[in-house]
Amino acid sequence: MKKILLLLFFHLSIIASSQEAKDIIRKADEKAKGKTSIATITIQTIRPSWTREMTVKAWTKGNDLSFILVLAPAKEKGVVFLKRKKEVWNWIPSIERNIKMPPSMMSQSWMGTDFTNDDLVKEASILEDYNHSFLQDVIIDARNCYKIQLLPKPKSAVVWGKVIMDIDKKDFMMLHVEYYDEDGVLINTMHCSDIKLLGDRLLPGKMEMVPANKKGNKTVLIYNSLIFDTPLDDSFFNTQNITKAK
């Protein structure tokens, strides 16, 4: 009996701990996203023999709605990606046509970066599609962090086999994330730095995504500006608005 109680207690403590781990991820996620956000972001794609730079303006509302307008380079200026729940449209100004993207396009690289379209669309899944547990405490760039492991729930359709996140204990910032495949092999590492006030919140202004097996490759995201919680009506994320946002 004692043994069973002990087991039950142990089990409950895992649930409690997993709940706390999930809450920490949720706090970090909510802090970085806000109710809505409007950001201008510079994206550098770095390869051993070349680099490219792109600037975008991105509007988001919750996990379901996002709108990305390309500001540079010149050839892609005015291109829009609109996401509503699981649907994605791509406005191409040179042909003045709005193209609905097939779901399989999600696993492709987003405009030549180390991010996939899926990274843009399925961000919600870090809360709903994974089970969360604490691993240990770590120090990242002189900040005390929780190391949390995310394992996909049995039936969830996620890309990763395992994700390890280091989250700042005081300010709930994701500082270091490792993405593993189903065989437990490290695929991508994201490291965040340049912590500063962005939209009145303390957040990393720079994120670097480094693929593990491609030497000299990385993608760097730099937040030039970030505003949280501007009221945005859902109709802002309609296909009719795709030609209008500035």
Place this chain on the structure above:
Amino acid sequence: MTATAQTEGTKTPLIELKGYIKDMQSTYFIQKIDSNASANLIHNRLNFKVNMTPKFTGRLEIRTRIFYGELIKQTPEFGKSIDQENGLFDLSFLWIDEKSIVAQSVIDRMLLEYSNEKWDIIIGRQRINWGITNVWNANDIFNAYNFLEFDYEERPGSDAVSIQRNLSNNASIEFAYKFEKNKDTPTTAFLYKYNKWNYDFQFLGGLYQTDYVVGGGWAGNVKKAGFKGEMSYFHPKKNAVDSANTFNLSLMSDLTFPDNWYVSVATLYNSNPSNVLLTNGSLYSPNISAKSLFPFRYNFYFTIVKTISPISTFNFSFIYSPEKNTLILVPTYSWNVANNFDIDFILQSFFQDQSNSYSNLVNAFYIRGRWSF
């Protein structure tokens, strides 16, 4: 109101300018590459946008092309053949028309736009693009195009008025009226669009020159693959000897695979085919219309794209029709050399059954550089 485009933090300049300069070398040859004819094309596009107020904007876009080389010399009346203007106003200027050099500027967009959350009203020369699929657009009744003409992705404009009313739930209704040269036969139609079950749907109906037209289309997916289609039915207003009903149906599906492979298949059925293939796709505009998007009854298109790296892509497309076993091969290699500079290598090879053999009609090879600003 927050649904409008403007959000604080961005100042929109009064006048915006973007565009490009391209240089394209084309070489045409039949079977042997050493007996060829070539031409060079310098191509500039200037897109001006005037932001008068957040709701009123204007656009003026000018396309200028300078052609020279042997092939121009060999083509009789080349200047006149490109100086075609189908609009209400003649905005095409042929400013050099010599035997070996031809220069032309055309204003293909000149419009005023008013838009708020509910309305979009555009008056002037504009692109009204109602197409859905990637190659053959049965619903593109205002500015149908020839997809082999790859060097003009913007497509010509129509002199038209279009009024769109945005409805709730991502639906809209649009009315467009295009002034044709022959005033008695305008193209005018309604388009109703809505989104349901993760599909976009649209229905259209109206007048297309001498015909009544009804049509519709969809864009959605079956599992992971994109699934799109569009169709139009044309019925002559008056029964004349040479008039006939025409039905066009275009279907496509596309799918991506790991390691940046992309495959797309498309098909076009045309009930009233012309069966005349023009093989000079990119230098001139063959007679393409919404009723005749491609010359044959059954047409198939297949493309496979391999993104080799974020800056280089290989695309292999082919078009096949059982009519005289017509086959067009289009391999393309695209390289983004620098942030604003691209080079493309494009081949178009045409094959068809001739009276006594299956032969290569013509090959066109293009090298194109593009600087965007």
